[in-house]
Amino acid sequence: MIEVKNISKTFKLSKKQRTLDGTKNKFKIAVENITFKAKPGEIYGLLGPNGAGKTTVLRCIATLIKPDKGSIIVDGSSVLEDSREVRSKLCLLTNELKVDPNFTAEYLFGFFGRLYGMNDSEILKRKKILFEEFGIDEFADVKTSDMSSGMKQKLSIAISLVHDPKVIIFDEPTNGLDVITARAVTDYLKKLRGEGKTVIISTHIMTVAEKLCDRIGLIIEGGIAAEGTLNELLEKTGAADLDDAFFSIYKKTRENVS
Amino acid sequence: MRNSIITILKKELKRVFLDRKLAFAVFIMPGLTIAIIYSLMGGMIEKLDDDAHEHITVVQTINMPHDFRLAAEALYGTGMIIEENEPTEKDKAVQKVISGDSDVLLVFDENFIGDNREGLPGVTRYANSIKDFSIRGGYMADSVLESMRKNILSERLGGVDEATVFTINREDVAKTEEKAGKAISMLLPMLLTVFLFAGAMQVGMDTIAGEKERGTIATMLLTPVKRSHIAIGKMLSLAIVSLASCLSSLAGVLISLPFSNTMFGGGFNFSDLAYGVSDFLLLIVQMVAMALSFVSIICLISALAKNIKEAGGYIAPAYMVILVMSMSTMFMQPEGVWSYMLPIYGNILSIKNILMFKYTHTSGLISLASTILFASVLAWLMVRAFYSERIMKSS
Numbered sequence: 001m002i003e004v005k006n007i008s009k010t011f012k013l014s015k016k017q018r019t020l021d022g023t024k025n026k027f028k029i030a031v032e033n034i035t036f037k038a039k040p041g042e043i044y045g046l047l048g049p050n051g052a053g054k055t056t057v058l059r060c061i062a063t064l065i066k067p068d069k070g071s072i073i074v075d076g077s078s079v080l081e082d083s084r085e086v087r088s089k090l091c092l093l094t095n096e097l098k099v100d101p102n103f104t105a106e107y108l109f110g111f112f113g114r115l116y117g118m119n120d121s122e123i124l125k126r127k128k129i130l131f132e133e134f135g136i137d138e139f140a141d142v143k144t145s146d147m148s149s150g151m152k153q154k155l156s157i158a159i160s161l162v163h164d165p166k167v168i169i170f171d172e173p174t175n176g177l178d179v180i181t182a183r184a185v186t187d188y189l190k191k192l193r194g195e196g197k198t199v200i201i202s203t204h205i206m207t208v209a210e211k212l213c214d215r216i217g218l219i220i221e222g223g224i225a226a227e228g229t230l231n232e233l234l235e236k237t238g239a240a241d242l243d244d245a246f247f248s249i250y251k252k253t254r255e256n257v258s
Numbered sequence: 259m260r261n262s263i264i265t266i267l268k269k270e271l272k273r274v275f276l277d278r279k280l281a282f283a284v285f286i287m288p289g290l291t292i293a294i295i296y297s298l299m300g301g302m303i304e305k306l307d308d309d310a311h312e313h314i315t316v317v318q319t320i321n322m323p324h325d326f327r328l329a330a331e332a333l334y335g336t337g338m339i340i341e342e343n344e345p346t347e348k349d350k351a352v353q354k355v356i357s358g359d360s361d362v363l364l365v366f367d368e369n370f371i372g373d374n375r376e377g378l379p380g381v382t383r384y385a386n387s388i389k390d391f392s393i394r395g396g397y398m399a400d401s402v403l404e405s406m407r408k409n410i411l412s413e414r415l416g417g418v419d420e421a422t423v424f425t426i427n428r429e430d431v432a433k434t435e436e437k438a439g440k441a442i443s444m445l446l447p448m449l450l451t452v453f454l455f456a457g458a459m460q461v462g463m464d465t466i467a468g469e470k471e472r473g474t475i476a477t478m479l480l481t482p483v484k485r486s487h488i489a490i491g492k493m494l495s496l497a498i499v500s501l502a503s504c505l506s507s508l509a510g511v512l513i514s515l516p517f518s519n520t521m522f523g524g525g526f527n528f529s530d531l532a533y534g535v536s537d538f539l540l541l542i543v544q545m546v547a548m549a550l551s552f553v554s555i556i557c558l559i560s561a562l563a564k565n566i567k568e569a570g571g572y573i574a575p576a577y578m579v580i581l582v583m584s585m586s587t588m589f590m591q592p593e594g595v596w597s598y599m600l601p602i603y604g605n606i607l608s609i610k611n612i613l614m615f616k617y618t619h620t621s622g623l624i625s626l627a628s629t630i631l632f633a634s635v636l637a638w639l640m641v642r643a644f645y646s647e648r649i650m651k652s653s
Contacts, residue, residue: 088482098473115481
């Protein structure tokens, strides 16, 4: 279970960033008063355009950054008060996370397993399951610098899951993946849901959210503009599909802001 | 969770030792380069020396007294050729010194040794200060003139003893090993300092700034390992790499010694260096402290930098400061205890003292304490940087 309660996060903008954004404000509110819950055995999707604040929320949950206010509880542990305990319970998957190019899949899997405090037999057990699941056995002894981007992505996912986390956070799960790898990833996320894990994904692709998510939080301009199952969102907006529902809510939110 | 430090340390060392190109660049290349460069330079200096000895000095003279020729033959024999010129040929003779066709021109006053002259006789020496053979020829001409002066004085005063007035007996009270120690301590502390820093610099930038740039450090930050443990693991591995690289460079110096003795001052036997086990232990302790302080500088800069390029830009001035600091110990003597309180500088002085058999525990401990305190402060700042959202967000 993940409980996000009224979190806000503001970033200080550098001079260069202010010039790029065309603003004189030294601070940018990335997210404001975000509240939602993700339960075990469901995939919760944060859907929104680029720059809406999805990644900021996920990074706050993963303890990479601290919210300025609000609280986040992951499986009973507070992100602010017990970040290490939280990190032992979750994994964050993102295209920004890279694997060291100097080592093989075999070595890196063991290395991260040890960092999660696992012993050799536990690592071996998880390696058997995950390497088989993602077909890593075929390139287990290849240095990551010699791997294709698909292979690296698969290895990155396997490494993140080495400690069998209860909570899986996936930032843009299908971004940059070929059709086959993207399908393998989405299928695996469904499998994790079936195992009772709590899964949160962020995406800006409507079809991914439609097919994958049990509940969706529409995040627009740093706040949750609407939340519910796909049917609830369609019902609320009277739209035929998620695409139309999103734009209807997006338009209303923009009107309210201006 | 102490295990996590060891896990990270092992991974970092594995990365360096298993990467053949990197291992070659860090451990073999410095020693090999130094051995080759030092051997070449030592050989070149020796060749210059040999050339100087083989060169026959040409001295042109005007109004030369016969006594000069006698003194020259007695001192240098066939190593000096004397050419006599007419006073009218002076300009031509000067041109020869300028062009290098001859090395020195001596113009004696007319009637140089004659009795019927007014005032003291003089001799003007023309030499070319941009030509090595001419400089050396000038000194040789001076020696001949000095010898000639003594001969004339002896004749005038009625004997060599009357002209000598008194003798000087110069005794060197320094022990043989101290002399050898002084010679080696001239350059070696500077070399050790530079090797330690250079060794850590190569790998250090990649270990932290490189991992930030590649985005691989974020994967580690997501594990439950304390960020301080990640930082310490990286620092310790770097200190080991730095020391190993330094030992490789040192081996390079030792290999090249038979050829580069002249670079270390020459004229002494390395078997005279009677260092004991305790000296080597003290040397290692000082080197470890210095390695830790260098590693802390490099790690802190790398942690603050966004990428390797930026880290390199910041580390270069730090390298220059260390270089100047180490070079200054070649020429400056420590002024009291405060010199040892300066981090790194105190270590270099202590290393010099060990090599010169002048080490005292008071100054040694002061230098160790100040450097370890300095390294600890920087390490603490580096750990803070690992906890900083702003600094680590680029990963």
